[in-house]
Structures are given as structure tokens and as C-alpha cells.
Amino acid sequence: MRSFLRAHACRSTVLATLAAIVGAFPAVAAGAGGAAADEQPFLSENQKAMTKMMDDMSIKPTGDVDGDFVEMMVPHHQGAIDMALAELRYGHNEQLRRIAQEIVIEQQQEIVAMRFALGQSLPAPAPAPTAPTPASTSVPAHSMPAATQ
8 A cells, every 4th residue: 555655646746747847838938937038939939839739639539549549649749850840940958959850850750650550651751850951052152163254
């Protein structure tokens, strides 16, 4: 009985802590709690990702456990990708940025694996979300060949 009570107390503490963290996040994203102004774009992107993820995970059960699982997990994984991309855009800690890169790759692979397991069509190949855009990979003017007349 003691171990049950100890486990229940531990679980209650963890749940209370998680509730406090989750409950505080929207307030911080809205500008309360002393968040620095330069942190607002990051907080805003994260809040948008969290809201989209939670909305998209709310599905109407179809009776197909496997299909329903994938329908809930894909938005969950996409939410992790979106949050990791925000870290890559705004974060400064190189260890966390590396972890964020790994999250993007691993979560994309898991989405593909789940869809493949169900025989669903796979997404078309696309550049990595962290790949530079063509405009940002332009050749500097000084390295371009001179025009001939």
C-alpha cells in the first residue's frame, strides 16, 4: 500500500508540475511573465505550433485503431518539427540547435514510416525545412564572370 501511495503522490506531483508548465506557456507567449521582446517571435511560433498540433490531434475515431493512431501521431510529430524549427530560427545554444536538427529529421522519418506501414501514399520529396532558399544561395557578384560584348 505504501508503494501505491508513494507512486500516486509522485504521479500527482509530476502532473501538477506539467499542468503548471502548460498553463503558464500561453501567458508567456501572450507577453506576460517578463519575456524579453526579442523572444516574442519564438514564443509566438511555438504557441502557434502547439495550438495547431493539439487541434489536429483531435480526431473523430473511425474504428481503425492503427489508422486513428497515425492520424493523431502525425500532427504530434509535425508539432515537434515546427517547434524544433523555431529553435533553429531563434535559439543560440549549439547543443540545443543540434538536437532540434535531429528532431526535424527523426520526426519526418517517423511520419513517413507510419504512413508506409498503413500503405498510405508518401509525401513528395521536398527540400529540408532548414535548407537555404534559392535567394539565400545566390552567387556573390564579385565571383560572377564578367559580361562580354
